[in-house]
Every structure is written in structure tokens, then in C-alpha cells.
Amino acid sequence: MATYKNPQLRDKLAAGYVLGTLRGRARDRFVALLRYDFDLRRVVAEWEARLTPLAAAAGEIAPPARVWQAVSRRIGGAAPGASWWESLALWRGLAIAGTSFALVLAAYVGMAPRPEPPMAMVAVMNDDKGQPALVVSWPPMKAMRDPHIRIKVVQEHPVMESGTSWEMWMLPGGKAAPVSLGLITTDRDQVMKINPALVNKMGGAWGIAMSVEPARGSPTGAPTGPVIFKGQCVKIL
Amino acid sequence: MEKLAAFSEAAALARCMRQLDAKQRQSIMLAFFNGLSHSELAAHMKQPLGTVKTWVRRGLERLKTCLGTA
Numbered sequence: 572m573a574t575y576k577n578p579q580l581r582d583k584l585a586a587g588y589v590l591g592t593l594r595g596r597a598r599d600r601f602v603a604l605l606r607y608d609f610d611l612r613r614v615v616a617e618w619e620a621r622l623t624p625l626a627a628a629a630g631e632i633a634p635p636a637r638v639w640q641a642v643s644r645r646i647g648g649a650a651p652g653a654s655w656w657e658s659l660a661l662w663r664g665l666a667i668a669g670t671s672f673a674l675v676l677a678a679y680v681g682m683a684p685r686p687e688p689p690m691a692m693v694a695v696m697n698d699d700k701g702q703p704a705l706v707v708s709w710p711p712m713k714a715m716r717d718p719h720i721r722i723k724v725v726q727e728h729p730v731m732e733s734g735t736s737w738e739m740w741m742l743p744g745g746k747a748a749p750v751s752l753g754l755i756t757t758d759r760d761q762v763m764k765i766n767p768a769l770v771n772k773m774g775g776a777w778g779i780a781m782s783v784e785p786a787r788g789s790p791t792g793a794p795t796g797p798v799i800f801k802g803q804c805v806k807i808l
Numbered sequence: 809m810e811k812l813a814a815f816s817e818a819a820a821l822a823r824c825m826r827q828l829d830a831k832q833r834q835s836i837m838l839a840f841f842n843g844l845s846h847s848e849l850a851a852h853m854k855q856p857l858g859t860v861k862t863w864v865r866r867g868l869e870r871l872k873t874c875l876g877t878a
Contacts, residue, residue, distance in 0.1 A: 586868040592839045592846050621875050624818035625825075625840055 575604060581614055589618040689808055690721075694779040696802035702726060704800045705781065707739075709765075711808065712773045718765040720752065720773075728758040729799065738784045739763065740794055742801075744777025754788050755781070776804045824874035832867030835860055 575581065584601055587593035593601060605611055655661060689710065696705040709720040722739075731737065740749035750772065753763050765773065782789070783796035825833055835853065838844045844852060850860040 582872075583865060583868075586872075587864075590836065590839045590864070590868065591843050592849075592864055594845050620817070621821065621871060622840060624821040625837075 575608075575611075581611060585611065585614040585618050588615060589622050691808040692773070692776065692804050692806055694776075694802040694804045695725075696779055696781065696800040698726065698800055704728070705802075707779050707802070709773065712765070712770040718767055718770050718773075719762045720765060721760075721762055722755065723760050724758060731758070732783075734786050735783050735796070736786050736788055737781050737799075738788050738794070740780045740782065741769070741773065741776050742778040742780055743772065743775060749780065749794055751789065751792065752779075754784075778803045820875060821871075824871050827874055828867050828870055829863075832863045832870070835863045836867045836871075839864060 575584075584593060584597075588598065588601055605615065690708040691711045693706065693708040695703050696707060698704045704724075704726040706723040706725055707720055708723075709718075712718050720739075728737075737755040739752040739755060741752050742749050750769060752765060752769070755761070755763070778801060780794070780798050780801040782794040782798045784794070785796075789795050825836075828836070831853075835849050838849055838852060846861050846864070847857055849864070850857045853860060855863075
């Protein structure tokens with residue numbers, strides 16, 4: 572544009588540019604002009620030399636808060652302390668709480684009962700009609716801290732008469748005598764603890780049987796009442 | 809020496825600023841330090857826009873002349 576060649580206008584625009592009164596599109600045009608107008612840059616530099624000492628004379632002053640807020644908006648951040656979300660204490664607290672929770676969880680998982688190892692032996696015990704009544708199974712006995720067998724009820728038990736109990740027997744096979752495992756106390760699925768002295772014999776069990784005995788169990792150490800359920804052991808592990 | 813030069817430039821500017829009319833000096837200071845535009849200056853000083861623009865322009869011209877002859 573021809574007007575930009577007018578020295579007075581160039582001087583006036585440069586002064587307004589340095590002073591800050593040149594605004595908006597007029598300033599944009601002027602800045603665009605500066606990019607390739609070397610002489611105009613010289614005029615601007617002269618005005619900067621004239622007016623910059625003003626800044627030195629003023630000393631340092633803190634900018635108004637709205638300046639920082641505007642800058643912060645333009646760079647996409649938030650003003651300091653503006654939000655609880657940015658609180659250092661919050662995130663420190665969450666970090667500590669999270670770590671503590673993880674430690675507690677780790678300890679809990681560590682102390683929780685370990686999953687049951689795979690079963691080593693299974694015996695399906697049938698009633699006198701050949702119908703399955705109980706399923707007895709146990710993991711490798713030597714791997715267990717507390718030797719036990721699992722008893723699952725498949726068929727409803729006959730009524731347990733008062734003054735009687737049901738006793739579980741391990742049948743070693745051959746001509747060896749049955750070994751008492753203990754008394755069943757309920758007709759529900761249950762876990763029966765095994766005398767640690769029997770642990771070594773359980774691996775060689777041939778079968779499992781259940782007999783009706785007096786309330787405190789067989790007085791002789793051998794089955795005395797009728798055997799109502801029995802089944803052969805199957806080694807699966 | 810740089811400090812001395814800066815000091816003498818500031819002193820020259822201060823001397824020239826004192827030679828301006830009060831309205832010219834005030835409008836230039838407001839624009840420079842407070843970043844006011846012409847229209848903001850007019851509102852702030854309760855004067856017509858054209859009057860304020862003239863104060864700024866005349867003030868800058870006088871500053872330039874004053875500093876040029878110093």
C-alpha cells in the first residue's frame with residue numbers, strides 16, 4: 572500500500588507499535604510488513620531505544636492477577652491453586668492411600684487359603700442298590716499341612732437314628748482290616764480331618780466304606796453295624 | 809559503561825517526558841505501563857477518542873524531537 576511509504580505515517584505506526592496503542596488488524600498488518608521491510612525495523616528499533624528506558628525507570632512490579640489468568644488460559648492450564656484437583660496434598664494422599672491398600676491387599680492374598688490342589692484319589696460310594704450316595708476324594712496327602720478328605724453328598728442320606736453314628740472306613744485291600752477314618756457328623760458336604768498317622772496309608776487305599784455304629788463310633792475298632800455305602804478308590808494323580 | 813549509558817538514556821527520557829504537557833505525558837505513560845489502547849485511554853481519561861489519539865501522537869513527536877536534539 573502506498574500509504575506505508577509515507578515517512579510520517581511509518582514513524583507514527585512504529586511509535587504506536589512500540590507504545591502498544593497500535594492494535595488489532597492494523598497491528599497485524601504492521602507486523603506482516605516488518606518481516607520484509609528492513610527500514611521499518613530500523614524505525615521500530617529507534618522507538619524502542621527511545622521508550623525502553625521508561626521500563627528501566629519503573630523498576631519491577633508484579634503484574635495484575637488477570638494477566639497470569641489470561642496467560643494460563645491461552646496455554647491451556649489452570650491458575651495455580653484454582654482447583655482442588657490440582658492440590659499436591661490430594662495426590663500425595665491418594666498415592667499413600669493407594670500404596671497402603673496395595674500392601675494390605677498383598678498381605679491378605681498371601682495369608683488367604685491357597686487353592687485346593689488337584690485331587691489324587693476319588694471313591695464313589697454306592698448304596699445297596701448300586702446308586703451313588705457319597706463321593707469321597709482327597710489331594711496328595713503328603714502335600715497337605717492339614718490332611719483331610721472331602722465328602723460330597725450325592726444322594727439324600729437315610730435318616731440317622733438316634734443313638735447311632737456313621738463311621739467312615741478306609742479299606743486297605745487284600746485281607747487287611749478296615750481302618751477307621753472318623754465319624755460323619757452331618758448329612759451335608761463336608762471336610763473330614765485325617766489322623767496324620769494315616770497319611771502314608773491313604774495313597775494305597777483300595778476302597779472306602781461307611782457303617783452304622785453306636786453314637787461314639789465302633790467300640791472295637793472294626794465295623795460292627797451294617798455297611799450302607801461303599802465304593803472302590805480310583806487313583807487319578 | 810553500559811549502566812552509565814542506560815542511566816543517561818533514562819535521564820534524557822525523563823527530562824524530555826517532563827517537557828510534555830501533562831495530558832500527553834499521562835496518556836503515553838498509561839499506554840506504555842498499563843497497556844491501554846486508544847479507546848481505553850479515552851474512556852479512562854474521559855475524553856473523546858480523537859483528542860486522546862492527538863495527545864499520544866503529539867507527545868511521541870515531541871519526545872522524538874527532544875531526544876534527537878539532546
